[in-house]
Amino acid sequence: MRRFAAAAVLACLAFVGLATPALAHNSLVESNPRDKASVEVSPDSITLTFDQPVQPGDGINTISVLDPQNNHWEAAPPQVDSSTVSAPLRPLGPSGEYKIAWRILSADGHPVQGQLSFTLSKAGNGTPLPADELAKFKNGAGAAQSDTSEDSGGVPTWVWIVGAVLVLGVGIVFALRMGGKDEEA
Incomplete structure (x- = not known):
């Protein structure tokens, strides 16, 4: 159980550590x-x-x-x-x-x-x-151009969310596998 708790804490720390500051539009x-x-x-x-x-x-x-x-x-x-x-x-x-x-x-x-x-x-x-x-x-x-461009070059927010969910998921799977081995020992 201790390994599970340690793995869960590590997964949460990894999730927080990989979090980026909120991306906000200029005002x-x-x-x-x-x-x-x-x-x-x-x-x-x-x-x-x-x-x-x-x-x-x-x-x-x-x-x-x-x-x-x-x-x-x-x-x-x-x-x-x-x-x-x-x-x-x-x-x-x-x-x-x-x-x-x-x-x-x-x-x-x-x-x-x-x-x-x-x-x-x-x-x-x-x-x-x-x-x-x-x-x-x-x-x-120049300045009078009116069409809008969707290709802004920035990393979309959904990429960061998917990455964070994957890291968290791997951490949980790792914790569950380690937890099962700890109880058998």
């Missing part, structure tokens, strides 16, 4: 401009700050800025610097609400997306991104 903690802010002058860029580092990846991390007529205003693909993602903007044009749609590759390997908005209270004199440049962005060069 947006700050933006510039802030969500629902009102600005008088066009910002030079959009900056998003997350609670964990963002994984770099061409065409995966995107920031799109749309005016009330759904014209795009991003000037270049976003840049990732640890937990900060930023993208330059073209000088904005009409006043009104602008939507910021973003997608990033989270620290756990899964894509995360969201949307913010800000209001330009005074019209600027900028022009939106031309359609031919927008097509270049959509072909893998």
